[in-house]
Amino acid sequence: MQFPAQVLLDATRRDATRPALTFYDDTPEGHGERIEISRRVLRTWVAKAANALQEGLDVAPGSVVLVQLPSPHWRLAYWALAVWSVGATLTVDTQEGADVLVTTDPDSDLAEDCDEVVAVALAGLARGFGDELRSGVMDEAAELSSYADEFIPWDDVEPDDTALVHGGERVAYADLLGDVGTVPDGARTLITTTDPGLLVRQVLQVLAADGSAVLVRGSAPGPHDARLDSEGVVHRCPEQLRA
Incomplete structure (x- = not known):
């Protein structure tokens, strides 16, 4: 099996400049934003966030991180x-x-119950969260850039360790790439699911297949959406996890 970090590293080594993610925000608050990031840039974002978790927030194997995005x-x-x-x-x-x-x-009730909180501004060019944050909350947009572009984990993870809690089910690292469908090798793949647990597994699967993902937030594009042709989309991931 491959751990997620190795999947991303292998994809970057194969072609660092190829898009990893292309994101369209079709929601009213998104103002039609389009962002494209290469595999190299994605790996840099991941490294900075991982260093923030490990060095700044004492996250290690066995820690639980709730990502509510x-x-x-x-x-x-x-x-x-x-x-x-x-x-x-x-x-x-x-x-x-x-x-x-x-x-x-x-500022949610959920945030008050967590020891550590990271505030995320969704806009691609955000340089700060925008609102005054209470003491101890990390402002991702303002602080993440200070962390290193390379990441080295301090502890090892085992294949049987829990990687994901999704819908009450616990998914081990060894099983992350299973049971989420099939992505053709190298495919430019459309992902529109509103299920965050499925989304993260589909992105990992696309990278493992040496592909790239087009994410569309908002109404799923129809078969005649011109963007699908311009982006070279040849495959769609399911919006729900098949039973």
Whole structure:
């Protein structure tokens, strides 16, 4: 098996300049934003976030990180990969107790129950969260850039360790790439699921297949959406996990 960090490293070594993620925000608040990041740039985002978790927030294998970000979204993807790079457990279930919360709402009741909170601004060019944050909350947009571009984990993770808590189910690292469908090798793949647990596994699967993902937030594009042709999309991932 391959751990997620190795999947991303291998994809970067094969072609560092190829897009890893192309993100369209079709929601009213997104203002039609389009962001494209290469595999090299994605790996840098993941490394910085992983260093913030490990060095700044004491996350290690056995820690639980709740990532409460919209799906599909490119920031959800790199935070998931960062949690897995450290070897911790990612949860998208709010009922699961967490050591760290990564969220767009750092003043929620959920945030008050977490020891550590990371406030995330979704806009691609954000340089700060925008609102005054309470003491102890990390402002991702303002602080993440200070962390190193390379990541070395301090502890080892085992294949049987829990990688993901999703819908009440616990998924081991060894099983992350299973049971989420099939992606053709090298395919430019559309992902539109609003299920964050499925989204992060689909992104990992696309990278493992040496492909690249097009994420569209908002209404799923129809078969005649011109963007699908311009982006070279040849495959669609399912919006729900098949039983």
